[in-house]
Amino acid sequence: MLTSTKSGVPEKDRNAATNAPDVMGRVVQPHDQAWAKSEPTTKAGMASCIGSDMSIVGNIECKGPAQVFGRIEGEVRASDLQISDGAQVEGSVIAQNVTICGRVKGTIHAVRVKLQSGGAVEGDIFHRSLSIDENSQFEGSSRRVENPTDPSSSVDAKGPQKKGTAPAPLPSINAELADGPKH
Numbered sequence: 001m002l003t004s005t006k007s008g009v010p011e012k013d014r015n016a017a018t019n020a021p022d023v024m025g026r027v028v029q030p031h032d033q034a035w036a037k038s039e040p041t042t043k044a045g046m047a048s049c050i051g052s053d054m055s056i057v058g059n060i061e062c063k064g065p066a067q068v069f070g071r072i073e074g075e076v077r078a079s080d081l082q083i084s085d086g087a088q089v090e091g092s093v094i095a096q097n098v099t100i101c102g103r104v105k106g107t108i109h110a111v112r113v114k115l116q117s118g119g120a121v122e123g124d125i126f127h128r129s130l131s132i133d134e135n136s137q138f139e140g141s142s143r144r145v146e147n148p149t150d151p152s153s154s155v156d157a158k159g160p161q162k163k164g165t166a167p168a169p170l171p172s173i174n175a176e177l178a179d180g181p182k183h
Contacts, residue, residue: 048078052086059091068102081110085118094149100136109148 047065050056054070059077066078068087081095087102098110100119108121112129115121120137126148132138 047080047082050087083119096149111148 047067048062049066050060050068050070050072052069055073056070057073059075060066060072062076062078062081064078065080065082066076067082067084068076068089069084071088071090073090075092075094076089077094079095080097080099081093082099083089083093083102083104085101089102089104089106091106093104093106093108093110095110097112097114098108099114099116100121101116103120103122105122107123108125108127110125110127113125113127113131115130115132115136115138117133117135119133121140123140125138125140125142126145127142128144128146128148130142130144
């Protein structure tokens, strides 16, 4: 026979209900709680990572900082991007800050680019600030632009040109010789 309380719930069942949150708290492990969060953490020191055993073909967009230890074939976008020693990126890189210790083959658009010792870039760099350490490799061209991450500021190495207009022809030296010397 079960004893009832004023709430009408048997004593044994009421205790089980009040202990349910305690039981649930004990079931969830601390490392599981990080996976349960719906929003990624983008605090300083917390970055999304592409592991050294990962190879990705496709475009990657990260709203916060990112670190690459593996291989990426495609466009990479992040607020801050670190391409670690041994990592490879083949494609465009777009970020506010890019630190390269690994290898990049493609175009880089970033406000600040740091090519650190051991790093290598094969391609063009559009930047506001560029630093290249000793013992790094850079094969390509660099161009300082005011807003390197803005798509409209992506100008080729020749500079901005109007579409549909041909450059003005240079005067021919033969025409000057035919007219004779001018006094």
